[in-house]
Amino acid sequence: MNTTRRSRRLLAVAAASSLAIAACASDDSATPDEGADAVESVDDTAGGDEPETTDAMEEEADPADDGEAAPADDEAPADDEAAEPLDAGNTGEVGGSGCGIPHGAYEDGDAPAGEVRVAWNQAAYSFNSATNRGNATANNNPLYLMNAGGFSYYDADLNYINNDQFGTCTIDSLDPLTVTYTINEGVTWSDGVQVDAADMLMTWASQSGVFNDADTVVTDTGVTAQADADGAPVLVGPDGDDVTAADVDTYDAAFDPETGELLDGFTYKESTGVSFDSSSESLELITETPEISEDGLSLTATWDSFYVDFALTGPFPGVPSHVVAQNALGIEDPAEAKAALVEAIQSSSTEDLKPISESWNRDFDATALPDDPSVYASFGPYNLTDFGDDGTMVFEAREDYTWGPQPGVQTIVYSIIGDPTAAVQAMANEEVDVIAPQATSDILTQLEGIADRGVVVRQGDGATYEHIDLAVANAGPFDPATYGGDVDTARAVRQAFLLSVPRQDIVDRLIVPLNENAEVRNSLTQVPGSPAYDAIVAANGSDFYAEADPEAAAQILADAGVETPIDVRNLFADDNPRRASEYELIRDSVSQAGFNLIDGRDINWGSNLANPSLYDVTFFGWQSTAIDVTGTEANFVTGGQNNFYGYSNETVDALYEELQTTTDQARQDEILGEVEAVLFDDAFGLPLFQFPEVTAYNSTFVENVSSIAIAPTVFFNVWEWTAA
Template identity: 45%
Template sequence: MKIRRISAAAAVVAAGALVLGACSGPAGSTIEEDTAVNVGWNEPFRSTNNLTSNGNATTNANILYLMNSFFNYYDGDLKLAKNEDFGKYEVVSEDPFKVKYTINEGVKWSDGTAVDAADLILYWGSQNDQFDTVTGDDVEYGEDGSIDAKDAAAVYFDGSSPAMNLITDFPEIGDDGRSVTLSYTEPRSDWEVSFQASPIAAHALAKLALGIDDPKEGKQAVEDAFKNDDKEALAKLSKSFNNDFNFTKLPAEKEKYLSYGAYVITDYVENQYLTLSANKDYTWGPKPKVESVTIRYTEDPLASVTALQNGEVDLIAPQSSVDVLKTLDGIDGISYTTGDEGTYEHVDLTFNNGGPFDPATYGGDAEKAKLVREAFLKTIPRQEIIEKLIKPLNPDAKTRDSFTVVPGAANYDEVVKNNGSDAWTNVDIDGAKALLAQAGVTTPIDVRFLYGKSNVRRANEFQLISASAAQAGFNVLDNGDDAWGSKLGNGTYDASLFGWQSTNTYALNSEANYITDGLNNFGGYSNEKVDGWYKDMSTNTDADKETELIINIEKQMNDDAFGVNIFQFPGVVAHRDVLKGVSTIALSPTIFWNYWDWEISADDTLEGPTETPAPAES
């Protein structure tokens, strides 16, 4: 099976169709010299390759959004808009379904090399499972996010896309190497947000993996490796693809952080800050007004507020709390807004690690394992968590009761009414005890519980869950870890608490979380019916049919005791008043989506922290 792990702090980006918006803004924007914006964030950047499990995280997506360009993006109204300054795409055949993508002339990487078909081929090939010779069971995951196949000659790209798996033939290259035409084996309803140029350069990968210095030769080598299914070359490319673009401080090799967007990384000090400077050659989209952007890292929300108050940062989106809001209220020259975010909290159970929720623990007795899962989920105090932790921030807060639909969506109430989520509405200790007795298991039952240990709200959630579950005979063990994201999918825990953040508005956005061997299916859940309904959804264009499929999927997941959802994140965005143009959307990349609108008030300046060093040479 494919096993994928994601690392993130407050919210994980749900993969499957990861689309990070491109630039759009007023024509003729110009850089104001010596201007800088400092942004506070809760987790350090770790990879320029967000097509891998380690790279597929919100914190990385933010930086890559500033560094890369895309064929389309979500605007402030969550409408998909094309970025024709970068390139264009068009359906050239309905049967068979074919789409042509063309990158405009003049688009180039920050080293001057053209962005072209090789970078499109790399995206397709690295996300297409047909090239892998081993599965996730044959791969070792390091604590630092590294991935190594046990067989050095194996091909294993740590990335997968259901859409790219529908393109089995090598794409047709045209327009002097600037376009590719993708031929799907069947139509895909979310095709428009399922493809882009690779976030890492094909010629950079060729240099690091194959030792080819010439960019043109390197691009050709990458294309040939996929076209000819050259396992020797692909083994080297996949190992480099999985590991060489992960870093926690500025690498010596510039190939690891090339850009083809508005900004280029120019400095990175481990666990402290990352600085991006304007790409002077960038013309394939409106230019930003600010010359440099520095992201400063701290997990402590109140520390972020203090940094804002002191002028060390100019924009923050910390985890909301009563103390955060109270402190912000007392700061002059600061504006902030609150409201529900696109991220939601949930508890998932692990089905395949030999733990209490795995059928293998009971000699393959799936029904017994299911009874134990149901019993545990009946103890999770969702309403108590809402009352004690969330309502102080949002008096109207309610539990989120859907795995796939955002509260407030047109079909949310219909889905919730029919998806079986009412099984977890209230804590039922007596019911949980009865299920454990029916299963014939001995209590107490150890449950290793993974969460972000330094995250105060999640630590409080853990305490509430642990105390409630203990009443039914569960011994919930504290597996809290600040590096929790790097542990997702490694089998060392039985239940996990974290957040999902959507990247697009399609229901298929959740596919990779729940299908068998899905990129984000960390707990090993597998149900043929769920897989089939997602397959039906992939070609469906009827809204009523989609709701029917969603209900089928969610009812099955609740019947299987997959896990529970808890709440939609109460969000807060705060900024210094001298920073204009701040906005946010409910999809990744949230506060970064319109960075080109950021500007400094004409009658004031932003004073950055005095300890900030000059940007390193680009």
């Protein structure tokens, strides 16, 4: 079927979540950092195929590959070197900055010049990465080029920098938490319209959930539909009668079993309610409509309760509000359109908010250059000038951009090469200058073989980690509904499957050749080597899965009275050598316990993550997008953005709710340890390994290329690149 039977709570958005689905040329991963303070997202960088959210998020989205990133450079960004030394001042305190360390003025530098060619492994498909469907590295990379230098960004040392040339975030109060966000006059979208409080109000409205109707749901294709009692979209059959998910056979028969698309004659039942395809754990705590200043440049938001990661999760501008209003309300003049949108939000007008939500949900999706340039309006250093059917994008430095770090390269060509070997060959042929391919021993050898041509290779551990997750609410082998609602039997089947996964064998065969010190990762929230990792692993129950034991797994199934073989559909990224090898190793091992692992590799695996009716198990990578405390929340809480599988546990939800307001680091670590203990006991899934990462660039054609271990990895300092 073409939708997820999910709770009515919408998925968290990348802006609020640290994880994103990563889809890199190298791997399939997400984008948030895995530590106690990391955000995750599915990574779709040149190295992987994951989503990005937040982590974030992942990103959620269309994962590309592993979403791998190269290690951070030791050198500070040129802009930071040129500016006065950074001073945290009273950042985080009343009267101080609520979104990082203020940067100050940037040096003008030379005019941008030359061209740099980058290859990634997955094409963009939306200019709105805040939707559930758009939260992916595939979209976030191009959007970073277009909108970098907004309120905040990370530097080479992972300092969180407030670009106060764009705007400021002033903390008015910590109890209640109140922050005023001000965008400087003269900061404009690429169509010349001022970026202002209306854009921030649009972000709050779309991610706070305040206007979402419980009887309305957004499908995985972005269609707004009436929801049934289970939160699934109601269908209308050929005879005009309603079809709900409660009528399982008829409902499932309405979808193509191969593609998940609705068959001819069936449509989604239109809803009269509002539903934005996004959510944010942070912005959901702002239930009162934020106030807008008289000049329209400032927005003041007050949280109902303290949120520990508020600096990362404010109502920062996303898509242009005037474009949403123009499309939704049919108002041509941008100023009038924005005014109408503000009025609709402030008055809670369902009549206007419904078309506004539908425009926000869908109008910014695109796989080629839209006829309407407002769809890809940007406020950063680069304008998109071309977007071919093959996914290739061309960016030109914006002439009037003065409110952030100044770009050194005039033109960036962003091409799509899914096969990592082909990406290396393109670099050898001097067709591309920067790549981040999936890290394998063969790829590394090939890159080292062209070092004499000026190719510089950087490798190391990244923030992306591979994991395997189980769908628990899809009427499949891991769903209690399959066993008449017997929770214990379903849990036993999940335990048996995970106990059969050969994690050590996967690491030894696929990762150790790239990193001789590589180990199995045993934490769902912590990066190996982080301060809390060892203590959490010692207490989280992961030792039950320390070694693959198909024989013991078979006994668990026998004791539970479950007949074998058990068919398990496995969704994973196509055109990804490492993922194919993982599948084969897992297939051969779990078969010994009585599981028949069905090959479900799919080029569109990322967009299908939100539809677990198509699969029972999946593996990909999460890549961090921020350094935060609550970044893993969207993966595990009920209805979380990255929780595609229907998993719900009241204890986990309560622990993350406590974490949101906890500032004591020791208690933060305790909470995450308690969360992990529940997840391992429930057999939610397993972490597999930390990604090895490879980034390569041709120093003959480009200089100052570096990377950091969170999204946007190699693009983080794109303004410092120079065409050699």
